[in-house]
Amino acid sequence: MPAIEVTPSGPVTGAHRYPQEEWNGVVCITIAGAASLFCAMCALTVILPRTKLYKRTHILGYFVSLLVSNVFQAAGTVMNAEWLRTHGVHQTNVCVAQAAIKQLGNVGNAVWSLSIAMHLFNILFLRWTSRRIGFLGMLIAGWAFLFSVVLVGPAVLQKEEPYFGVSGSWCWITPAYPTEQRFLEYFIEYVAALFSSFLYTAILLRVRGNLIVVPAKPGVPKSGWRRMRLRFVPKGESWRLSLLRDYIDTSMIRVVHQMVWYPVAYSLLIVPISLARLSVNVPPWAVLGSDVIYNIQGVVNVILLLGTQRVFPPTKDLPAFKPRRTLDLAMFARHGITPFVVAPSPSPTDEKETSPVQEMPLPPSPIHSKQYPPAGWI
Secondary structure: OOOOOOOOOOOOOOOEEEEEHHHHHHHHHHHHHHHHHHHHHHHHHHHHHOOOOOOOOHHHHHHHHHHHHHHHHHHHOOOOOHHHHHOEEEOOOOHHHHHHHHHHHHEEEHHHHHHHHHHHHHHHHOOOOHHHHHHHHHHHHHHHHHHHHHHHHHHHHHOOOOOOEEEEEEEEOOOOOOHHHHHHHHHHHHHHHHHHHHHHHHHHHHHHHHHHOOOOOOOOOOOHHHEEEEOOOOOOOOHHHHOOOOHHHOOOOOOOHHHHHHHHHHHHHHHHHHHHHHHOOOOOHHHHHHHHOOHHHHHHHHHHHHHHHHHHOOHHHHOOOOOOOOOOHHHHHHOOOOOHHHHOOOOOOHHOOOOOOOOOOOOOHHHHOOOOOOOOOO
């Protein structure tokens, strides 16, 4: 089986014939795309319209945009059926359409995955209110960016060689444009994966209570980022982390634990194909296998969406997203904190066998001191 053309640069050929082994690999890729297309369409037409969980949030719009991008990506992959029928890829209008649709879906997955992370960061970390005008502006800007990325190639960057055309076992940006392959798709995907991972990690630490805001020292100008502090507690004292959690944090912590898997799964799906396509002398099975993994994004996103729905609290019961309280750690150093511990009730047998013991009065706890802050300070 001859090596598949995956070199970063080189002349563009008008056709690529499939040997039998490669034909079998493209069949697997097409099946993966069909599965993603089916899952994404079911989520858009059945799952999301029936849910009432996201009524008071704008995250539904970002989920829909992500699934629409999955549909574009999967539809472009299913178009490989034409090349399976002819046992090879040919430079035709169908090829150009496939390349454009696949790039729109691939970059769209990156953009809307990052948009979901940014939206959750704003409402759960920064506690900014999500305005309708900002939400609509984000949707318009996101889709305008995606169509610009797709159209700038054939409209502006294309020279003698075609921009969209035969690129290995399917149609994509041709090998004559290696810089565009890197920066108009793979770079965007890697940036989205890295920033999403950072944002979700920050959200998780904030909601758990590991990342807190402490009051500025007297006479020091307030600057929000300088007042952030990362803290960890010994095992068995996790109750300390819950001191500053409000109802929103407590309700959303399981959601954040679930959402952290989005950038993890996305990174695992994009890394193999990007390395295979941008490397030299890659075995054909590696390219085909990594593309099968890459094209199950729709299936993975729907599975994660179902998992998120399972732990997502009813938004009608959530209060307004307001700033959190700040914590004066110096006060704890002065007075300490006494957790409430409920002792186990003695069994009837133990009461008969043990003699009564006179209870000794405990010394007054700092929590009852007159200097302790009034109720409701937390």
